[in-house]
Amino acid sequence: MNVLVINGSPKGERSNTLKLTNAVLEGIKESTDAHIETLTVKDMDITPCLGCMSCWGQTAGSCVIKDVMTDVYEKIMAADLVIESFPLFFFGMPGPMKSFTDRCMPLMETYRGDVKTIGDDAFHEPRFDMSGKKLVVISTCGYGRTEEIYDSLIKEYNFICGAGKYTALFCPEGEMFAIPPLKPQIDAYLKRYKDIGVLLGKGEEVSEEMIKKASEPILPNRAFKTLVNNYWESCN
Template sequence: MRILLINGSPKGKRSNSLKLAYSFIKGLENGCTSNKEELSVDELHIASMNIGACKGCFTCWQKTPGRCCINDDMQTVIKKLISADLILWSFPLYYFNVPGMLKNLIDRQLPMSLPFMSSRQDGYGSGSHDARYDMEGKRHVLISTCGFYSADENYDSVLRMF
């Protein structure tokens, strides 16, 4: 199993949510050892990467399908997202959503979608874009910390976004 750990904390490797993510991975490793499944972990620490904000120009849909016009670390991120079996999102909750630099990464996944709309019947909006790449069967795990005494209603926007 190929795991992509995306650390979205501005604190980088000093992140509390990252410590929880490492514990999760250790649990997976223990489980995979008993199943004799090979496990590889690739880490991305967004705080030390160069990922600019989406310009909303849609070049990735029109002029260079599947490729953003911004030349930064996002091309590497997309390749890793495509090849991962499990994507582990690790981040602190800042003001009812993910930190801004993680939101940039999420927005910059636009080249991974096709420009055409499809109707949805799953209760998450009326339409969506089909994936440009085969993302079927990928699993996502969210690990997050926050300073609130309860998670109730504080993670609503995060859950809707993911």
């Protein structure tokens, strides 16, 4: 299995979200032979999209900007599984990750003016054959729950990929992953992500129940609130 990880956290290797992603990768490695490559967006010199739309016209399917993304398109096409891993920033994705996403425009089919009722479908068709490819989006946020907090991001991915065409693993209380004394709780939580990785490696469906458990708070709200407040007070 060819796995491409896009680490979109500005923290790079120190990312809370990457801890969950690495647990998924552990599960994948346990269940299948996998070639895994992780790209760290903050270390990539990605020129933001120019908005020229050439990739839908004169140079259809190809971007006029020749930078690191030229290789990334190849890597995406060669991957069986793409995992996007990033924190929630102001209810969306961090800026560099958005630049990365914008630069994926050449992978989408040219928009020709149809006005359709979308429902659960994506707004754009892929330009290239993406059948058999899987997308998993993993994200942590600072808030104590994921309901509503992720609504705009979910909408964005639904419009880009189509609802149900990707697996979303969104985790609240993300900063708890950076607290070493919470190791027992963190390890138990990471196991849920590893179990998901095992299924992904086997090419099996991840149940709604497992996805729901992957979005539960790590700590009960009272303990979480105490830790958050203690932290901010220690900063004064």
